Amino acid sequence: MKYLTEFRNGEIAQRIAREIHQVATRPWKIMEVCGGQTHSIIRNGIDQMLPAGIEMIHGPGCPVCVTPLELIDKALAIAAQPGVVFCSFGDMLRVPGTEGDLFQVKGAGGDVRVVYSPLDAVELAAKNPEKQVVFFGVGFETTGPANAMSVHLAKRRGIKNFSLLVSHVLVPPAIEAIMNSPGNLVQAFLLAGHVCSVMGYWEYPPLAAKYKIPLVVTGFEPLDLLDGIRRAVIQLEAGQYEVENAYERIVTFDGNQAAQKLLAEVFDVTDRAWRGIGVIPRSGWRLSEAYREYDAEERFHITGIHTEESPLCRSGDVLRGIIKPAECAAFGKECTPRHPLGATMVSSEGACAAYYNYGRFISAEELAGAGAAFSGVSLAGAAND
């Protein structure tokens, strides 16, 4: 099996899309939770293949997007300190804090490095005992095990100059928050496949029963997504609300038990603020008592952070599915990937950036035909941006 091509087969994709067209008799609103899924849907044009009434709402599952401004400002403050090596995944570098981003801290002389794994940051700490090495541990349950392993290893190896700036968030409380929010439009969820590869999906049946919503564990390739949507629509049409696994090649009911054990040891569940949404009770992780000494927030005692969000930015409404990115007045005007007002425009997984990058400010009709439609001012500017 060549996983690179099989799940991108155009003919099979068309077949599944046809089946969705046949099954769907009414409009439905389905939220994909994960930013990686949003990226894939927009990049491949999967939403263009769906019946007009089936609307994909892009959920709050991009960890870059929902990391609170306050924590980004703390990251900037820590990274600017002499003697600190600040390590991060690549796409956090461009996220704007109140004043500037990590790229600017780097430009001003801060030691900011992109790594692929928090374990590389532990290695850096071991090699540079005179430095304080900090890893920016953001993400959903997917990145949890590697972040947990980094402090676990640092403790076991007695590496004292490593710490983790934690902003971990969890999917199930976010689904509850969305379902409980006034004016909620979401009728079914595609669950994030990679989150479930770690956690399994044993947490979800109570949610499906409580809110009477179909939940489909879904992967990231075009066929995975189409199959997830197909299963959600079938359930919706039949009035069912089950947890279904459409990502069986990766996800089991129990998930990765060894990872879950480590996560339980290293992290405690805590309340977390989500950028654009607000505080969701018991929706994140922080380091447990046994690992508290590796918490960068404790180690660096950053105070005096005053955050200010742009009053124009409606990323909160985008993240809750109230509006589409292009419906925000600032979209493509004051707010572009070069000058993002909110985090959903920063990360390539953010709904606004995905819309912008893949030209979703242009309607399908415009793309399909009429050349005149493309001569508009905003488009010429956008193509250069």
Place this chain on the structure above:
Amino acid sequence: MTEIANAGPMDSSKTAPDFSNWSCPLPLVGYPSIVMGHGGGGKLGNELVEHLFLPAFRNAALENLGDAAVLELASGRLAMSTDSFVVQPLFFPGGSIGELAVNGTVNDLAVSGAEPKYLSASFILEEGFPLVQLAAIVASMAAAAATAGVQIVTGDTKVVERGHGDGCYINTAGIGVLRAGVHVGPHRAKAGDAILVSGTIGDHGMAIMSVREGLEFESQIRSDCAALNGLIAEVLESAGLAVHAMRDPTRGGLASTLNEIANSSGVGIEIDEASLPVRTEVQSACDLLGLDPVYVANEGKVVFFVAPEAAPQVLSVLRAHPLGRDAARIGHVTTQHPRMLVARTGLGANRVIPTQIGEQLPRIC
């Protein structure tokens, strides 16, 4: 500073540089590393020229060691280009900064329709830079120049204090003679033109990323670094006036090049994603890191905009050349959506491919 052990690109087929067979010319032995004096214009600098640069690059124009090279050129139009090279690491799978410095300028001249003739080479070296590494870079430049059929006729060396450079920076400038009757330029793409690319995209960028400090991953991906003037000459001889625009998609990748040409020519461009030649290992590495191969750099590829009736002929010329075996027709120029690059996805949907703002960044998950 990089370690010397197991380092060296004399044989560019090896991934790890190997300096073991390189013997230092006697007068240079006393200084195994660059010292400030090597850039001082005195005896040490002269020794570098006499025992390293001259033997490697030897030609009549350089041999005079005058303040300027005096060159004989046929009358007609000249093309001139310059580029600076600051790549890290200096040695990477499939090449080194030396090959890049020669091929980069050769290719810039060649895609302008010129026949590259002469190059300059300026080195900015960091104090402490190992001489064996410099020698390896110089040897790779000499070999690349010989392959491309150009001469390195003038040069300069400066040394900066330790900590003020990244080992070795190189600037090259080049002069070429424009072929009679060839008029190509990024503003000349016309509606209906077929778009061809000479081979697989993204190889160079992913080869560099696979060995960059802190981001190493195991792969067989090698840089495609190569001089394209031979390949381009064959296309121009065969299709001449039918070629409207050419460009080598280096930094910013294929997407940036196509957007530049769409902008310069005021046309729209449509490409078919399924037709893009991408090596499986490059696609896999891109998927793993959340990158898009259309934005990844190439150093040995060229994109042609040709009249549609000439496309099959150009494609067969390309495929007959060792550097064009994987050439493909990837799209066409349209009057619709001017100044925009639109791709038809594998699923038959459309997406706009904009110019990237900065570097592509690996995604979290």
